[in-house]
Amino acid sequence: MRFVKGHGTENDFVILPDPDGALDLPATLVAALCDRRAGIGADGVLHVVPAKLSAEATEIRARGGYTGDAEWFMDYRNADGGAVEMCGNGLRVFARYLVEAGLADPGEFDVVTRAGVRRVRMEPDGRVTVGMGRPRVVGESWATVAGTRYPGLVVDMGNPHVACVTGEPVARFDLGPQPGFDPAVFPTGVNVEMINSVGDRRVVMRVHERGCGETRSCGTGAVASAVAAAHAAGETTGVWTVEVLGGLLTVTLADDTSHLTGPAVLVASGDYPAATLT
C-alpha cells in the first residue's frame, strides 16, 4: 500500500492515495499505520479519494451536506481509527499532497470533508490557507487537568472543542492523560485546548486531541483557541497568532467565517507492506 507522510506544524499524517476508491480502511489498520513504534507513526490518516467514488461523500451530498463540484473527499481518521468530521491541519497537508501529486492546480480549490466543503488556497510564500467556516460558540463547559477543573468555551468547528483560557502557564500542563470533560455536553468526546493569552492577539495553545492524545498542533483547535481568547477580550474578529508546540499558525476571524494559515509539508513516501496488514 502506497503512502506519503506529511505534517502541518508537526501535526502529522499518513496520506493514503486511493484514486480508484478501492481502499478498505478498517479502524484496526488506521491504528496500526499510526502506531509510533510498530507502524509509520502519525496523529491521523488522510484517505485521499475522489468524491464521486466515495460512498460516504455521495451520502453526505445526498443529505445536503455539500453542493458543487469539489473533486476530492478528505476521509480523515484519528490515530485510534475513528472517522471524524474535520481536521484543519490535515486539510492543509491534504491540499499540499494534491498539488504536489499533480491532482489539483496550485491556486484555490474545494475539498469535501464530513463537515462540508472547505476551500483551500496555496499561498505564494508556501503556506496553505483553509477556509474553516463559521466557528459556532455553543456555550460554556469545563475540562479537568491533573485534578483541577478549568472553565472553557464550547466551540463547534465541525468537530467539538472546549477551549480553556487560563492564567496558569500552559507549558506546565501534562496533556498526555485524557482530560476530564462533561459527557453530557460532549457525548462523542472532545478536543481540549489550554490557552494563555500572551500579547496583542497572540496565544500559546496546548491540546489533547480526541482519538489521538496530546499533539503538537491542531488546526481546528487553533481556531477555537483564537475564538476563546477573542471572546475573553470582548472581540469577535481579527488576526490571531497561535503558538503551538510545532510552530506558528495564523487565524483570521471574520464575522461569519474563519481562516487558518500555516505550513504544510510532505516529508516521505513509501510502501506499507501487505504482510503487516492486520
Ligand SMILES: N[C@@H](CCC[C@H](N)C(=O)O)C(=O)O
Ligand atoms: N488535528 C486536527 C483535528 C483532528 C480531529 C480531532 N482529533 C477530532 O477528533 O475532532 C486539526 O488540525 O484540526
